[in-house]
Amino acid sequence: MNQLHADNIPEAVIAGASALVLTSYLVRCQPGEPMPDATLRAINYAKKHNVPVVLTLGTKYVIQDNPQFWRDFLRDHVSIVAMNEEEAFALTGEPDPLLASNMALDWVDLVLCTAGPTGLYMAGFTEDENKRKTNHPLLPGAIAEFNQYEFSRAMRHQDCQQPLRIFSHIAPYMGGPEKIMNTNGAGDGALAALLHDITANNFHRQKVPNSSKHAREYLTYSSLAQVCKYANRVSYQVLNQHSPRLTRGLPEREDSWKSRTGIGNVARCRLTCTL
Numbered sequence: 001m002n003q004l005h006a007d008n009i010p011e012a013v014i015a016g017a018s019a020l021v022l023t024s025y026l027v028r029c030q031p032g033e034p035m036p037d038a039t040l041r042a043i044n045y046a047k048k049h050n051v052p053v054v055l056t057l058g059t060k061y062v063i064q065d066n067p068q069f070w071r072d073f074l075r076d077h078v079s080i081v082a083m084n085e086e087e088a089f090a091l092t093g094e095p096d097p098l099l100a101s102n103m104a105l106d107w108v109d110l111v112l113c114t115a116g117p118t119g120l121y122m123a124g125f126t127e128d129e130n131k132r133k134t135n136h137p138l139l140p141g142a143i144a145e146f147n148q149y150e151f152s153r154a155m156r157h158q159d160c161q162q163p164l165r166i167f168s169h170i171a172p173y174m175g176g177p178e179k180i181m182n183t184n185g186a187g188d189g190a191l192a193a194l195l196h197d198i199t200a201n202n203f204h205r206q207k208v209p210n211s212s213k214h215a216r217e218y219l220t221y222s223s224l225a226q227v228c229k230y231a232n233r234v235s236y237q238v239l240n241q242h243s244p245r246l247t248r249g250l251p252e253r254e255d256s257w258k259s260r261t262g263i264g265n266v267a268r269c270r271l272t273c274t275l
Contacts, residue, residue, distance in 0.1 A: 003035070009041045019053070019080070019195055020043070020052070021054045024070070052219065056187070057087040079156060084114045085114070092104065097113045098141050098143060101123035109125060109157050110123070112194055112231065120228060125156070125157050125165060127162060127164070130153075131164055150167065153221075153222070154219045155216065155217060159216070187235070
């Protein structure tokens with residue numbers, strides 16, 4: 001894969017995509033290998049067609065060698081970053097996942113940070129005028145009552161006139177599996193749920209462009225809190241089996257899918273993923 005050349009990157013495929021998903025391994029290759037140039041070509045196509053670029057940090061060992069490189073890369077090229085708490089610490093120097101996610105918002109529009117037994121965090125932006133208060137208990141933390149606007153939908157910073165930082169957190173689904181079979185792919189599963197919601201938003205915008213849901217350029221179909229639910233549930237399913245591959249869809253009717261934000265079936269996480 002490191003021998004993929006920039007000329008092999010199909011612009012039309014990226015132009016029609018809901019997101020361009022990359023991993024840090026595609027950027028830091030051996031000298032002379034063409035993959036970094038191919039990656040940048042793909043990023044440039046995504047920027048040209050206003051497609052959000054998503055980066056998974058991969059492993060803390062790649063990030064900690066040169067965290068400033070990755071901060072600059074995020075600021076210049078990336079809309080959404082997905083990471084775990086160790087990668088977040090390597091990137092920001094903050095051991096607290098909430099503070100690390102908040103710092104990452106200096107460089108990107110949306111953050112997904114898995115934190116093992118603590119659950120997962122999300123951080124993003126919304127238009128201040130359209131913020132929506134949660135009816136969940138307000139959570140303590142390094143940022144006081146940080147989840148107070150978690151019922152808001154995420155937007156890119158560039159699409160906000162008065163950007164407001166929003167945060168959400170969710171504890172592991174059902175306390176987490178009784179026995180974790182395999183941690184491989186759990187973070188990817190959480191990201192898959194987020195990508196599903198972004199894609200659902202694009203699909204709905206194409207089918208119902210005059211819907212009030214698209215009065216602003218929202219990045220996700222669901223609220224930050226609801227996306228946390230989806231991501232949490234998929235991650236649990238991956239942890240609860242031996243392989244990081246979901247071979248069948250999750251239950252269509254389940255209490256954990258119930259939305260407090262009035263979201264319809266289009267954003268329900270009927271995921272059948274190959275991760």
